[in-house]
Amino acid sequence: MRILGHKPTVTAWIGMGIIVVNLLVAVFGPVFAPYSESQTVGSTWDEPSVQMLLGADQIGRDMLTRLIYGARMTIGVALATTALSFFIGITLGFAAAVLGGWVDTVISRLVDVILSIPLLILALIILGVFGSSIPVLIVTIAVLDSTRVFRLSRALGMNLTVLEYVEAARLRGEGTWWIIRREILPNASAPLLSEFGLRFCFNFLFIAALSFLGLGIQPPFADWGGMVRENSAAINFGMLAPIWPALAITVLTVGVNMVVDWLLSVEARPSGAQAEM
Amino acid sequence: MADTSNKSDKSDKKIILQIKGLRLEAVRGGSVIVDNVDVTLHAGEVLGLIGESGAGKSTIGLSAMSYARAGVHIAGGTVEIDGVNIRELNAAGRRDVRGKRIAYVAQSASAAFNPAHTIMDQVCEAPTIHGIMSRKEAEAWARELFTSLDLPEPETFGDRYPHQASGGQLQRAMAAMAMSCRPDILVLDEPTTALDVTTQIEVLILLKSLIREYGSAALYITHDLAVVAQVADRIKVLRHGKEVEEGTVDEVLQAPKQEYTRQLVAVRGAAASERAVQSSVQDEVILKVEHVDAAYGSFKVVNDVSLDVRKGETVAVVGESGSGKSTLARIITGLLPPIGGQILFKGKPLPKSLDERSKDLKRQIQLVYQIPDVALNPRQRLIETIGRPVSFYAGLGGNQDSVSEDGDRPVKDTLDHSSKKYFGMSSGDVHKRTLELMDMVELPQSFLMRRPTELSGGQKQRVCVARALAARPDLIILDEPTSALDPLVAEEILKLLRRLQAELGLSYVLITHDLDVVHRIAHRTAVMLKGSFVAFDKTDTIFEGPYHPYTEQLVTAVPVMRSDWLDGVLAKRAAEAAAPG
Secondary structure, three states: OOEOOEOOOHHHHHHHHHHHHHHHHHHHHHHHOOOOOOOEOOOOOOOOOOOOOOOEOOOOEEHHHHHHHHHHHHHHHHHHHHHHHHHHHHHHHHHHHHHOHHHHHHHHHHHHHHHHOOHHHHHHHHHHHHOOOHHHHHHHHHHHHHHHHHHHHHHHHHHHHOOHHHHHHHHHOOOHHHHHHHHHHHHHHHHHHHHHHHHHHHHHHHHHHHHHOOOOOOOOOOOHHHHHHHHHHHHHHOOOOOHHHHHHHHHHHHHHHHHHHHHHHHHHOOOOOOOEO | OOOOOOOOOOOOOOEEEEEEEEEEEEOOOOOEEEEEEEEEEEOOOEEEEEOOOOOOHHHHHHHOOOOEOOOEEEEEEEEEEOOEEHHHOOHHHHHHHEOOOEEEEOOOHHHHOOOOOOHHHHHHHHHHHOOOOOHHHHHHHHHHHHHHOOOOOOOOHHHOOHHHOOHHHHHHHHHHHHHOOOOOEEEEEOOOOOOOHHHHHHHHHHHHHHHHHHOOEEEEEEOOHHHHHHHOOEEEEEEOOEEEEEEEHHHHHHOOOOHHHHHHHHHHHHHHHHHHOOOOOOOOEEEEEEEEEEEEOOEEEEEEEEEEEEOOOEEEEEOOOOOOHHHHHHHHHOOOOOOEEEEEEOOEEOOOOHHHOOHHHHHHEEEEOOOHHHHOOOOOOHHHHHHHHHHHOOOOOOOOOOOOOOOOOOOOHHHHHHOOOOOOOOOHHHHHHHHHHHHHOOOOHHHHHOOHHHOOHHHHHHHHHHHHHOOOOOEEEEEOOOOOOOHHHHHHHHHHHHHHHHHHOOEEEEEEOOHHHHHHHOOEEEEEEOOEEEEEEEHHHHHHOOOOHHHHHHHHHOOOOOOOHHHHHHHHHHHHHHOOO
16 A cells, blocks of 8 residues: 555554554544543542553543543644644745745744744743633644744745746746645645654644643643643552553654654655665 | 776777676566666777667666666676676675776766865765775875866865866866776766866867776766767667667767667758758747846846847857856846846837736746756646646737647546646636647647656656647747757757747747757857857858857867767867967
8 A cells, every 4th residue: 555655664554553543532532431521430540440441540530531532632732733833834934935035034033033932931921821721722832833834844945936847837927825835835745744743743742741831731621741740649659640641642752753754754765765785 | 007008909808897688677666777788898998878868878887886776776687897796796895896996977066076075075085985095195196187187276176165166177076086096997977968068078078088098998878979979989879778789989870770870870960951941930020139238146147138039930049058048038038137228029118027027928928948857846737737827828818829620629538527626727628728739749638637757858848838838929938948858859849849830930039058959940049158149140140150269169069970070179179279379
């Protein structure tokens, strides 16, 4: 089987498997979750048992149920954030590359200003001021993250915009939007796709970090980063509780990176083959 | 260095490189790229490998070092250097041979040099890595090579970075790099193809004397029969990865045995005789360029240039790279607004910058690029590449009627279906017109859903021409339309351009460095040097003489299909230099 015209490697298949399982859980989780999201089933940090396969969390909710609902929230928010961030970043980046001149200067300097402030601190300030509802969280992280997407897409756009087929479109009299959409975007899709995977991971970890600091997704919604924080005290008693959400974060991150690595490698060698040395 | 005493007699020379039954296949699909080719090279001998692109000549050159490009693997055959089959060596053993016994000169030296290191560092790398010389010895030897390759300031030339040397100088530096380990065999892969004719002759002369001086054997890979005739002892003609024929230079040039070789030899000879077929030029002046100046920043590239093109006429602008001829094309298309002078299009002043020109004006002036690979969006299928200008300019007037008579061509269901997603272009008229345009440039209609990567170089250039025609233009600017193509393919494109001109009454401005092309299709010719025209007249008048000195230099630098041409030029130059005054 081929994906994007290339044969995936074994690790890529594993990564895709992980992603698909996670997505299925996120979409259909509530259907097969044993309990409801905030239902207290046992007592604090119960050991795994037949009723609660992964034990209970700090207030006795079923860990497996929380993980399943957490997948929905964590992946959903990370995906929405990354998609929005890419839409903003790509549009501005390509516009800067194609239009050049003062448009490029204004956007680029603005991005430099944002990039010069540590991301986490800026996010803490904005979320502190506006409160951390889920829409605010998504927009905040997306805007901050789009600066990096902007830098990549501007660089890609710069390389493509000097090519003769783009010049031919300009000569024809095509508008900026058409040039971005039809001439540049299709030719930048491979590196952007790999970057999407990476940035998804970063956003996902960033939300986990914010949740860990208490400014991410708010209770009673379950999310993996928040679950690590809530259950972290269990480590002191040698209990497994915080390991489960941490493991979920790790597995998804590794899975996405496996796919991204493969995408990057086929992109570096268009034929997907190696020279015979 | 090497002894040059016993070079004349080849029969008793030992065989230095022997390739037998070489077979290369694509890793995916397994298609055969080189099929059962034998190469025998004696010490000190130069073998020319000639053929069009895709003939497998570069692949053979690389596999002489037992190397295969990504996507290709050596499936069979032996490669013996001095009796040792290097295909049986391990990677370390092969590495030891490469650079030391057999060295490679790439086609594009400017792309082959690492821009971050000095030329000296790169030339000295191989001998020091192989442990043949100390860095000091290597530098001394490099300077000697720079001297014999006639590079400027050989003592300090090595301190330059690649961007500080011209294309011709880099190509020579690349030859020095290849010679740095004093290899027995040089593989020269199109070493002069990327150069101007006037530079090409310099590099050719030096390469030839280098090979003679140091007695290296060489595989000389090129698509230009006239070039290879100057340096090679024998020629092997290749096509589709198979050998067509092999013989001495004179045998191949004078009495080619195979039909394909005969065609190759004939292409150049055809130039003069085919001039007769010309479209009729009308009086109406389409384009008038008056005293135009242009500059990049403060650097003036075009200086007081005036030009006029009439309906149905082809005006050629010739000159070497850097002469400003492509800049002239950019000025006419509006990409580079001129700083002085004016341009009239059909008698009306043409706005200087592209943004100020109306859509209809943009439609009437079209540009065909030199390198079709980068002129076509690799992600767009032909239906979009050609169909887009059709729908984009739909409703604007055009002065040509379509040449296709059968308007109700059956449109295949499959095409109709799959074209739906292409931005409303499945509308019957655009589709029909796209197919019509493909007919005009002689592309099969079945290519409609192909992407550029699925086309050959000549087919891609046809798509570029079709894209220009889609706008129903009055003027097409042809920026080196054939220089990236093989001679036989270029010939077809020229025929196509001439036919379209006759049928549609198109005017062409042809930018080129190839005088052969000029002879073939231009009514009038301008010779450009350092941003100015040194001559502008009927093509015949320009080439009949008396020449402007620069025109003469251009004309005499074009290789002629005779094995003794280069020696003749050398003798002539020597005589001129020796003659007093």
